[in-house]
Amino acid sequence: MILAVLHPGEMGISVAAAAISSGHRVLWVSEGRSLETNRRAALQNLEDVGTLSAIHRSDMIFSICPPQAAIQMAKAVAETGFKGLYVDANAGSPEKKLLINDLLKDKNIDFVDGGIIGPPANSEGSTRLYVSGGRCREIEAVFTNGFLGVHSLEGGIGKAAALKIAYAAWTKGSSALILAVRAMARNAGVEEDLLYEWGLSQPNAEAMTSLSATLNSPKAWRFVSEMNEISETFATNGVPNNFWDAAAEVYDRLKDFKNIPNDQVNVDSVIQKLIETNEDI
Numbered sequence: 001m002i003l004a005v006l007h008p009g010e011m012g013i014s015v016a017a018a019a020i021s022s023g024h025r026v027l028w029v030s031e032g033r034s035l036e037t038n039r040r041a042a043l044q045n046l047e048d049v050g051t052l053s054a055i056h057r058s059d060m061i062f063s064i065c066p067p068q069a070a071i072q073m074a075k076a077v078a079e080t081g082f083k084g085l086y087v088d089a090n091a092g093s094p095e096k097k098l099l100i101n102d103l104l105k106d107k108n109i110d111f112v113d114g115g116i117i118g119p120p121a122n123s124e125g126s127t128r129l130y131v132s133g134g135r136c137r138e139i140e141a142v143f144t145n146g147f148l149g150v151h152s153l154e155g156g157i158g159k160a161a162a163l164k165i166a167y168a169a170w171t172k173g174s175s176a177l178i179l180a181v182r183a184m185a186r187n188a189g190v191e192e193d194l195l196y197e198w199g200l201s202q203p204n205a206e207a208m209t210s211l212s213a214t215l216n217s218p219k220a221w222r223f224v225s226e227m228n229e230i231s232e233t234f235a236t237n238g239v240p241n242n243f244w245d246a247a248a249e250v251y252d253r254l255k256d257f258k259n260i261p262n263d264q265v266n267v268d269s270v271i272q273k274l275i276e277t278n279e280d281i
Contacts, residue, residue, distance in 0.1 A: 001024045001059045002057060002059050002060075003016075004029075004049075004061045005028055006052075006061060006062065006063050006073060006077070007029070007033060007037060007064070008044075008046060011064055012064035012065075013120070014120035015064060015116075016028070016041075018148035019143065020044065020045065021146035022146055024142065027046065027048075029048070031050060052076055056081040058084055059084045060084050060142070061077060066226075067091050067225045068225040070088055075103060078103060078104055078109060083108060083109060085111075085135055086104055086111050087114050087139060088114060089116050089129060091168060091226045093165060093230075094158030094161040094233060095158075095236060096161070096229065097157055098157055101133075101157050111157065112131050112132070113132045113157045114130065114132075114160050115165075116130075116164070117164060121146070121147040121148040122147060123147055127147065127148055129151070130151050130163050131150060132154075162233065169234070173243065173244060176212075176223075177243075178208055178212055179212055179213060180246070180250050182209050183274035186275060210267045213266065213269075213271070214267070217257040217260075217265050217270050220251040220254035220255055220257060223251040224248050225248075227248035228248050230247075250274065253274050254270060257270070
């Protein structure tokens with residue numbers, strides 16, 4: 001098959017690599033993309049079609065981008081004359097996936113809702129793509145090799161999105177929570193006391209704070225919109241949602257760490273950024 005990945009960031013390039021390992025050609029669009037994205041695509045031998053207008057040659061398109069760009073991406077693809085299967089694998093709400101489905105249906109484009117759980121698919125068993133929708137089992141047949149596991153969900157479009165939302169609400173939400181707790185304790189002058197008590201009663205808490213700071217802060221700029229999607233989904237389902245509004249604010253305050261290497265980020269600088277930003281407001 002001929003697949004296209006829009007756009008091959010760290011996650012997208014790992015999906016592309018799994019497709020290539022499974023024997024497929026993978027296209028991408030270099031127009032407007034960064035030098036780093038070009039480098040990733042070249043290393044994995046993706047075929048550059050230059051502009052989005054040429055993407056209609058694909059049998060299947062995977063949209064893997066920040067959730068706030070998902071609708072615009074679908075609209076742009078719909079105008080190219082593409083008539084294959086469109087997979088939105090972004091961290092969007094079920095409601096957003098239904099909107100994209102309706103948008104594409106008007107152009108006679110079939111749609112599958114996807115949600116990726118785990119890091120970029122670079123090791124066995126690390127990463128799963130959950131899919132839902134009428135043609136979702138075709139996605140399982142695409143990835144017969146490589147490190148990406150694919151699992152179909154019953155119940156139609158929105159189910160994969162809901163699972164991704166529920167999972168990320170805990171993993172990324174809890175990271176925002178513990179960073180905020182540590183920042184409050186430092187600003188109130190009780191950080192060392194908190195760490196002492198954690199050592200007695202919550203022995204994993206200090207390590208979780210450090211891990212959250214180093215792993216999530218460089219990606220915090222992307223998590224803001226994801227927290228907003230989570231908040232909207234919880235509200236739609238009648239569950240209190242204000243916590244994830246606060247998590248979005250935590251990640252927004254950390255956006256200056258964008259793309260800084262993990263080994264150059266530490267918990268002290270992250271906590272200080274939360275406190276400093278608070279003082280500036």
